[in-house]
Amino acid sequence: MNRKNKRILQTILIVVVALGIIVGLYLYAGQRAFVSTIFSGLTLGSLFFLVAAGLTLIFGLMDVLNFAHGSMFMLGAYIGWQFYTNPTFIFGIAPLALAFGTGVMFISVLKPYLVAWNLSPRMQKLLPTIAYILAAVVIVFAVLGFDILALADTAMVAMTTTTVGNPLAEISPQEPLEEFWVRPVLIMLGGLLIAFGSSKPGDKTQYAPKENLGKAILVPAILLVLTVVSVFIRESAPVSVLLMNGNIRFLLSILVSVAFGFVFGAVIEIILIRPLYARPTFIILMTLGLSYVIRELVQFLWDPLTYQMARPPLFAMPGKAASIGEWLRNGNSTIDILGVTVPTYRLFIIALGIIMFALVTLLMTKTRLGMIIRAGVQDPEMVEAMGINVKSVFTLVFALGVALATLGGIGAAPFLPVQPLMGDAYQTQGLITVVIGGMGSYVGAFVGAMILGIARAFGDYFALKLSLSPAIAEASTVIIMVIVLLTKPQGLFGKKE
Amino acid sequence: MSDVRHDDLLLVDHIHTYIGQFHILEGVSVRVPKGSITVLLGRNGAGKTTTLKSIIGLTPPREGKIIFDGMEIQGKRPYNIANLGIGYVPEHRAIFRQLSVLENLKLAERKKGDFERSSDFIFKLFPDLKRLYKLPGNHLSGGQQQMLAVARALVPENKLLLIDEPSEGLAPILIQQMMEAIETLSRTTTVLLVEQNFIMASQLAKQFTIIDDGKSVSSGLMKDLVLQPEVIHRYLGASIKTRIELEMEHESKE
Ligand SMILES: Nc1ncnc2c1ncn2[C@@H]1O[C@H](COP(=O)(O)OP(=O)(O)OP(=O)(O)O)[C@@H](O)[C@H]1O
Ligand SMILES: [Mg+2]
Numbered sequence: 050m051n052r053k054n055k056r057i058l059q060t061i062l063i064v065v066v067a068l069g070i071i072v073g074l075y076l077y078a079g080q081r082a083f084v085s086t087i088f089s090g091l092t093l094g095s096l097f098f099l100v101a102a103g104l105t106l107i108f109g110l111m112d113v114l115n116f117a118h119g120s121m122f123m124l125g126a127y128i129g130w131q132f133y134t135n136p137t138f139i140f141g142i143a144p145l146a147l148a149f150g151t152g153v154m155f156i157s158v159l160k161p162y163l164v165a166w167n168l169s170p171r172m173q174k175l176l177p178t179i180a181y182i183l184a185a186v187v188i189v190f191a192v193l194g195f196d197i198l199a200l201a202d203t204a205m206v207a208m209t210t211t212t213v214g215n216p217l218a219e220i221s222p223q224e225p226l227e228e229f230w231v232r233p234v235l236i237m238l239g240g241l242l243i244a245f246g247s248s249k250p251g252d253k254t255q256y257a258p259k260e261n262l263g264k265a266i267l268v269p270a271i272l273l274v275l276t277v278v279s280v281f282i283r284e285s286a287p288v289s290v291l292l293m294n295g296n297i298r299f300l301l302s303i304l305v306s307v308a309f310g311f312v313f314g315a316v317i318e319i320i321l322i323r324p325l326y327a328r329p330t331f332i333i334l335m336t337l338g339l340s341y342v343i344r345e346l347v348q349f350l351w352d353p354l355t356y357q358m359a360r361p362p363l364f365a366m367p368g369k370a371a372s373i374g375e376w377l378r379n380g381n382s383t384i385d386i387l388g389v390t391v392p393t394y395r396l397f398i399i400a401l402g403i404i405m406f407a408l409v410t411l412l413m414t415k416t417r418l419g420m421i422i423r424a425g426v427q428d429p430e431m432v433e434a435m436g437i438n439v440k441s442v443f444t445l446v447f448a449l450g451v452a453l454a455t456l457g458g459i460g461a462a463p464f465l466p467v468q469p470l471m472g473d474a475y476q477t478q479g480l481i482t483v484v485i486g487g488m489g490s491y492v493g494a495f496v497g498a499m500i501l502g503i504a505r506a507f508g509d510y511f512a513l514k515l516s517l518s519p520a521i522a523e524a525s526t527v528i529i530m531v532i533v534l535l536t537k538p539q540g541l542f543g544k545k546e
Numbered sequence: 547m548s549d550v551r552h553d554d555l556l557l558v559d560h561i562h563t564y565i566g567q568f569h570i571l572e573g574v575s576v577r578v579p580k581g582s583i584t585v586l587l588g589r590n591g592a593g594k595t596t597t598l599k600s601i602i603g604l605t606p607p608r609e610g611k612i613i614f615d616g617m618e619i620q621g622k623r624p625y626n627i628a629n630l631g632i633g634y635v636p637e638h639r640a641i642f643r644q645l646s647v648l649e650n651l652k653l654a655e656r657k658k659g660d661f662e663r664s665s666d667f668i669f670k671l672f673p674d675l676k677r678l679y680k681l682p683g684n685h686l687s688g689g690q691q692q693m694l695a696v697a698r699a700l701v702p703e704n705k706l707l708l709i710d711e712p713s714e715g716l717a718p719i720l721i722q723q724m725m726e727a728i729e730t731l732s733r734t735t736t737v738l739l740v741e742q743n744f745i746m747a748s749q750l751a752k753q754f755t756i757i758d759d760g761k762s763v764s765s766g767l768m769k770d771l772v773l774q775p776e777v778i779h780r781y782l783g784a785s786i787k788t789r790i791e792l793e794m795e796h797e798s799k800e
Binding site for chain 1: 602623624634640642643644645649652
């Protein structure tokens with residue numbers, strides 16, 4: 050009872066202090082500056098939340114701190130920007146990526162048969178090795194002479210030509226189909242070889258029932274169809290996408306970026322993180338290394354330059370809208386709220402953050418997956434012993450977390466300069482958010498992100514007004530973290546263990 | 547090598563289990579005939595829990611065989627083993643504290659509708675749970691948590707239940723209720739029970755296996771064991787004390 054009272058008192062104290070600070074800021078800054086700073090704060094907070102939500106879910110369930118999260122945010126921005134500006138690159142590499150995925154996913158069909166093979170222990174060791182070597186050779190042949198840099202450049206070409214004329218008039222660097230088709234076929238073969246090797250033929254200790262074949266064939270079959278489709282639309286699709294309404298194109302960019310993040314996250318978890326769960330420090334080093342690899346890859350493809358993604362038409366028309374209705378009709382770039390001019394794109398980011406928080410809440414409280422995650426945070430072994438495949442839940446949660454990060458990236462792309470380091474600041478703020486909110490708590494991530502965003506915005510405001518160094522603004526979030534940790538070491542919504 | 551007899555639901559055959567580099571089980575064999583309760587007896591730290599964990603696959607054995615329902619299950623992933631129809635009730639009331647009672651039960655479903663099918667039976671065994679079903683797990687008393695832990699294993703259709711020390715830390719009246727519940731559920735499901743309360747074990751179980759220092763040292767019918775005080779004394783020693791005595795000892799120490 051006593052402890053409960055103390056908790057209630059503490060909460061009341063925090064609320065009172067927070068209200069006091071808010072009222073004080075309002076009186077000091079005046080309504081206009083206050084409202085506009087709050088809006089910048091909420092915008093930042095939304096982005097912080099999108100980064101922190103994934104970090105905290107992944108940490109809560111798997112105890113993995115993903116130091117590549119910021120790079121994944123950045124990658125999401127690049128993928129979305131590419132798709133929005135000129136999807137030639139995305140459509141150009143999609144057949145290869147899909148073909149590889151198809152090959153690898155056939156593992157679910159192959160495995161039950163390969164496992165049943167009668168092989169000597171020597172062969173059991175030898176066959177996978179041979180398969181991997183062959184796969185490497187085949188894949189090298191498949192991509193030999195594939196001009197990925199020319200593909201990657203198409204978006205830049207499109208950008209420079211938009212003002213001059215028609216971006217669609219650009220010649221496509223795509224190979225003709227009669228030369229190209231060999232590549233996806235070879236890559237799929239490479240994927241199949243990898244599937245062959247990693248299903249450990251002859252190793253009968255594995256559990257691979259043949260009964261579920263109908264289900265097992267579903268995913269590779271869908272991927273196969275997608276691969277074939279992607280081979281044929283490779284040249285025509287970019288043009289059709291560019292002819293679409295810009296808002297729809299932006300929506301598609303978001304979907305592409307999220308889908309990419311999901312698949313990328315799943316692949317990273319399966320290949321790189323899964324073998325290391327027993328060695329947490331290795332995972333940290335691995336994700337750190339991964340963040341550099343991603344950054345270098347992006348610089349290789351798109352040069353270490355800074356790009357600005359055009360805002361979609363809904364947020365592009367110069368001029369201020371007087372009401373939300375007017376904005377939605379005309380697509381103004383700013384809107385009048387309480388006498389303050391607020392960029393409409395900020396409202397979009399804020400809405401995105403709130404919607405994603407609502408969706409994450411629904412997922413965690415109302416769905417079976419959410420139940421499994423909450424149970425798994427406490428005791429993954431017991432969840433597994435109840436008949437739930439915890440490994441695949443880990444993969445799913447990692448994929449969802451990365452998808453949230455890439456969503457944040459594409460959301461931020463029309464608003465922040467797109468460049469290889471754009472995720473770093475967000476990763477740092479995301480980590481601080483997670484610490485403030487409590488490791489593993491998505492509610493904490495939301496509240497923490499909003500507090501940090503607003504603190505940061507007011508820090509910027511004061512730095513400008515009192516002509517202090519902008520470092521003050523950056524320090525403000527750290528100061529808040531220190532205060533929170535001193536009063537509540539588990540964070541605002543953290544559970545004591 | 548022991549052979550599987552036709553009425554064996556589970557046969558644990560000379561398993562060796564390691565935790566890290568520690569050789570915990572050094573040859574444990576347990577035979578669990580269909581349709582009755584078999585109890586694992588042994589001192590603290592003998593390896594009873596590890597035996598159950600080896601069966602469900604949480605600490606897979608390195609050597610030996612585990613045959614369930616005619617199928618070798620050693621080395622399979624725990625979720626695969628559970629889905630063959632084995633329910634596991636861990637020691638120390640390992641329920642999910644952040645989940646409500648209802649969610650704890652719902653999570654145990656393997657097929658849609660498992661909970662609807664079994665809820666009447668569960669609430670008849672543990673009427674308390676019905677009243678509490680909205681509460682989060684960490685608001686339950688120790689006894690209620692233990693009941694929830696058992697109830698959870700009754701949600702899906704299981705052929706075998708592994709129950710680890712269900713009477714641990716319960717008040718005498720609750721021990722009685724738990725015994726009745728296990729007796730009732732054993733009419734429909736085979737049970738492998740770990741129980742240090744010898745009185746409870748001897749009333750419930752038909753077969754026993756004694757584990758001592760990581761090895762199974764004796765097994766047979768419970769009705770024969772109660773006639774062999776020297777075996778009981780040699781391998782079980784203090785653990786034949788009733789739970790009440792242990793509890794009193796515990797309290798006097800504090
Ligand atoms: N994670 C672990 N690391 C090292 N040793 C362990 C671990 N878990 C258990 N052991 C050891 O394995 C032995 C068997 O443990 P187990 O929990 O199976 O015993 P038990 O018979 O269930 O005992 P109790 O009656 O106290 O529950 C003990 O000596 C214990 O110290
Ligand atoms: Mg034990």
